[in-house]
Amino acid sequence: MFDSLSSKLNTILSHLRGKGKLSEADVNAALREIRLALLEADVNYKVVKELMASVHERAIASEVLESLTPGQQVVKVVRDELTELMGEERVGLMLANKPAVIMLVGLQGCGKTTTAAKLALTLKKEGKKSVLVAADVYRPAAVEQLRKLGEELGLPVFEQGSSPVQIVSGVRDWAEENLCDVVIIDTAGRLQIDQSMMNELVQLKEVTSPDEILLVADAMTGQEAVNIARSFHEKLSLSGVVLTKLDGDARGGAALSIRAATGCPIKFVGVGEKLPELEAFHPKRMAERILGMGDMLSLIEQAESAIDQKKAEEIADRIRKDRFTLQDFHDQLQEMRKMGPISQILDKLPGGGRLKGSANVDEQELDRALAILRSMTLEERLNPSIIGGSRKKRIARGSGVRVRDVNWILSRFKEAKRAIKFMGTGRGKSKFPPEFLQMR
Amino acid sequence: MTWTDRLRNGLEQTRNRLTDSITQALGQGGKLDREELERIEEILISADVSAPIATELVDELSSHRKTRGIGREEVLAILKEGIKSRLSGYERSLSLRNDSQPTVILVAGVNGSGKTTTIAKLAAHLREDDPTMSITFAAADTFRAAAIDQLDIWADRVDADLIKHRIGADPSAVVFDALEHARRRGGVLFIDTAGRLHTKHNLMEELQKINRTIVKRLGHKPDERLLILDATTGQNGICQAISFHTAIDLTGVVLTKLDGTSKGGVILTIQKQLALPIMYIGVGETKDDLHEFVSDQFVDALFST
Ligand SMILES: Nc1nc2c(ncn2[C@@H]2O[C@H](COP(=O)(O)OP(=O)(O)OP(=O)(O)O)[C@@H](O)[C@H]2O)c(=O)[nH]1
Ligand SMILES: Nc1nc2c(ncn2[C@@H]2O[C@H](COP(=O)(O)OP(=O)(O)O)[C@@H](O)[C@H]2O)c(=O)[nH]1
Ligand SMILES: [Mg+2]
Ligand SMILES: [Mg+2]
Numbered sequence: 049m050f051d052s053l054s055s056k057l058n059t060i061l062s063h064l065r066g067k068g069k070l071s072e073a074d075v076n077a078a079l080r081e082i083r084l085a086l087l088e089a090d091v092n093y094k095v096v097k098e099l100m101a102s103v104h105e106r107a108i109a110s111e112v113l114e115s116l117t118p119g120q121q122v123v124k125v126v127r128d129e130l131t132e133l134m135g136e137e138r139v140g141l142m143l144a145n146k147p148a149v150i151m152l153v154g155l156q157g158c159g160k161t162t163t164a165a166k167l168a169l170t171l172k173k174e175g176k177k178s179v180l181v182a183a184d185v186y187r188p189a190a191v192e193q194l195r196k197l198g199e200e201l202g203l204p205v206f207e208q209g210s211s212p213v214q215i216v217s218g219v220r221d222w223a224e225e226n227l228c229d230v231v232i233i234d235t236a237g238r239l240q241i242d243q244s245m246m247n248e249l250v251q252l253k254e255v256t257s258p259d260e261i262l263l264v265a266d267a268m269t270g271q272e273a274v275n276i277a278r279s280f281h282e283k284l285s286l287s288g289v290v291l292t293k294l295d296g297d298a299r300g301g302a303a304l305s306i307r308a309a310t311g312c313p314i315k316f317v318g319v320g321e322k323l324p325e326l327e328a329f330h331p332k333r334m335a336e337r338i339l340g341m342g343d344m345l346s347l348i349e350q351a352e353s354a355i356d357q358k359k360a361e362e363i364a365d366r367i368r369k370d371r372f373t374l375q376d377f378h379d380q381l382q383e384m385r386k387m388g389p390i391s392q393i394l395d396k397l398p399g400g401g402r403l404k405g406s407a408n409v410d411e412q413e414l415d416r417a418l419a420i421l422r423s424m425t426l427e428e429r430l431n432p433s434i435i436g437g438s439r440k441k442r443i444a445r446g447s448g449v450r451v452r453d454v455n456w457i458l459s460r461f462k463e464a465k466r467a468i469k470f471m472g473t474g475r476g477k478s479k480f481p482p483e484f485l486q487m488r
Numbered sequence: 489m490t491w492t493d494r495l496r497n498g499l500e501q502t503r504n505r506l507t508d509s510i511t512q513a514l515g516q517g518g519k520l521d522r523e524e525l526e527r528i529e530e531i532l533i534s535a536d537v538s539a540p541i542a543t544e545l546v547d548e549l550s551s552h553r554k555t556r557g558i559g560r561e562e563v564l565a566i567l568k569e570g571i572k573s574r575l576s577g578y579e580r581s582l583s584l585r586n587d588s589q590p591t592v593i594l595v596a597g598v599n600g601s602g603k604t605t606t607i608a609k610l611a612a613h614l615r616e617d618d619p620t621m622s623i624t625f626a627a628a629d630t631f632r633a634a635a636i637d638q639l640d641i642w643a644d645r646v647d648a649d650l651i652k653h654r655i656g657a658d659p660s661a662v663v664f665d666a667l668e669h670a671r672r673r674g675g676v677l678f679i680d681t682a683g684r685l686h687t688k689h690n691l692m693e694e695l696q697k698i699n700r701t702i703v704k705r706l707g708h709k710p711d712e713r714l715l716i717l718d719a720t721t722g723q724n725g726i727c728q729a730i731s732f733h734t735a736i737d738l739t740g741v742v743l744t745k746l747d748g749t750s751k752g753g754v755i756l757t758i759q760k761q762l763a764l765p766i767m768y769i770g771v772g773e774t775k776d777d778l779h780e781f782v783s784d785q786f787v788d789a790l791f792s793t
Contacts, residue, residue: 155748157718189641192638239749270720270722272750273722275749297686
């Protein structure tokens with residue numbers, strides 16, 4: 049739907065490759081695109097403005113690394129700033145009291161009731177028993193909804209009393225008697241400008257002194273996220289945030305707005321309608337999502353630190369001259385292995401999750417390939433055509449595999465050579481890591 | 489309080505802020521400088537108007553400036569006009585059939601946008617005009633816990649018949665039965681579907697299947713295919729509208745939760761890209777909190793002091 053930010057940046061900054069420092073004009077051009085991307089992602093415009101100012105400084109000071117396109121370099125600075133704003137660390141629930149009380153608040157339809165049940169399930173997995181409290185007496189069938197979820201979880205639902213305040217005042221004792229570790233209060237959705245409803249929340253807070261007051265917010269929320277979050281925070285002093293509906297394609301700029309407005313950590317994200325679909329929040333991943341680039345950047349970082357750039361250039365050069373040997377193949381696989389488990393790499397690519405199932409690059413295969421290559425002599429690696437039947441047998445014995453596997457690696461080598469050669473000529477300049485490290 | 493008042497109340501914070509900040513942005517002088525234009529652009533963006541459209545609107549302002557200096561009132565007037573011209577010409581309300589067949593209204597949208605409540609509001613609206621009209625609700629949200637119970641309560645309140653199956657049932661089967669009922673009784677059939685994110689392929693297919701069930705039974709598509717859009721939504725609203733439009737060929741949009749502080753500026757892009765009528769706005773949680781969308785009013789309420 050949205051044009052890829054990084055491809056736009058790379059176009060703007062394409063003349064910059066390896067030029068040293070980024071100039072002010074280049075940075076400004078890049079920042080204009082980034083500003084638009086952040087606004088498209090629904091980051092509040094004030095937050096965007098402040099962010100741009102601090103990125104501006106850092107970007108001008110930073111070097112254009114040879115290994116990256118300059119566009120990526122600017123994006124990386126933005127990502128780092130975003131991550132910082134979002135909070136580097138993951139923060140979990142702080143449940144000190146026994147029973148501990150969690151209260152969920154937020155606008156209508158943001159996902160409070162579902163999140164209450166999801167949290168109960170998460171805690172259940174940790175061996176903690178929760179009671180769900182039905183403090184939404186307004187919306188039609190809200191209590192019934194919670195009742196059904198409680199049933200599904202095999203957990204009690206507390207609903208005695210006629211008003212929310214009455215209901216919650218009885219629950220602590222009940223929870224103690226019934227050996228519940230956690231009390232999770234589901235409240236009615238309300239607008240932050242509805243004073244009487246906001247005051248009701250204050251009363252609920254006074255009666256229950258919650259360990260956690262979590263604002264539940266929809267990831268699709270627009271510019272108002274700032275005002276909404278600020279109002280709830282001012283009234284209740286929130287302890288954290290749950291961002292829901294992240295399973296869609298919303299870029300979730302609201303996460304940043306809410307964080308900026310309240311300083312509260314985002315503790316969980318909802319990634320589906322079903323109860324197990326609650327995850328811990330990863331600030332860095334979120335920053336990258338807001339920028340619209342999967343986990344691309346951490347992959348770049350990993351590649352950057354793991355790959356010997358010189359070696360990659362050498363290999364590229366040999367490919368260009370069609371002298372790519374098994375030795376190069378070995379080196380390349382070795383570099384790839386250094387980047388960490390392949391599955392992890394695939395996870396970070398946009399759409400990589402889908403690739404994983406069908407991927408023919410599994411780690412064991414990679415290790416096996418390396419073992420086979422190591423059992424070859426240097427001469428064999430540099431000149432694969434000399435590998436005949438008896439050499440194959442020896443290599444197989446040496447690496448503890450069968451001749452069939454040696455044949456397999458030789459044919460993979462041929463494939464790789466073909467593929468890499470194609471890339472090498474197609475682009476003029478071949479880089480390692482190949483294709484999949486290119487931005488969308 | 490009438491619904492117009494409620495709308496105004498709902499938009500109060502909105503219009504105060506927009507107008508105040510624009511007035512402030514203009515400073516003392518009569519003419520606009522670059523900074524002031526930038527500030528106005530920001531104000532539009534803060535209403536969830538997309539950045540490209542905000543830029544367009546501000547460019548229009550600055551082209552006026554070129555020909556002559558303009559004062560504050562003129563600035564507001566030009567902005568209003570700009571927005572109105574982008575929204576007008578598409579207003580319409582529910583169209584009811586006048587043949588023997590029931591009018592079928594399919595209601596769709598992402599999770600929590602206000603589908604079920606809007607159905608109740610629309611039914612109440614029709615009921616007001618025609619107290620004897622036969623109204624049927626099809627509980628085709630068979631997924632969310634107590635979604636059927638919720639619709640059941642609303643059906644009671646607005647005196648509609650409810651056709652339901654058990655939770656987990658095939659929504660198309662519910663719709664099939666509801667069609668039978670509505671064909672016998674006539675009047676209007678509302679189909680309450682489960683919330684679904686527009687990115688979920690299988691769920692969007694489920695929605696299309698409901699559509700097909702209706703076509704098969706009645707020989708035509710549902711008379712209205714409405715997207716319920718939460719005004720709190722930011723730019724993702726565009727993706728939502730496009731995806732739902734692609735799936736079921738929408739006939740209109742209902743913008744809900746305008747009683748909050750969000751302004752729903754994203755509808756400008758939706759209008760521009762899809763030219764879909766914004767038919768109604770939701771301004772609260774009771775059955776009476778529905779208002780026909782009138783672009784002039786919408787914009788005036790946004791800006792008037
Ligand atoms: N796709 C998706 N849907 C979600 C998520 N969390 C909640 N929902 C759905 O969003 C809708 C609203 O969720 P609820 O839990 O009823 O929201 P609520 O805040 O309790 O709503 P009210 O009580 O009506 O204010 C339901 O259709 C849920 O199934 C999520 O993480 N992803
Ligand atoms: N403030 C406000 N709340 C609304 C409006 N429309 C619906 N709601 C609330 O939003 C929540 C979700 O509505 P619901 O109809 O259940 O949404 P659905 O999941 O799309 O069917 C409920 O709490 C409704 O009371 C509106 O116009 N204004
Ligand atoms: Mg609820
Ligand atoms: Mg519903």
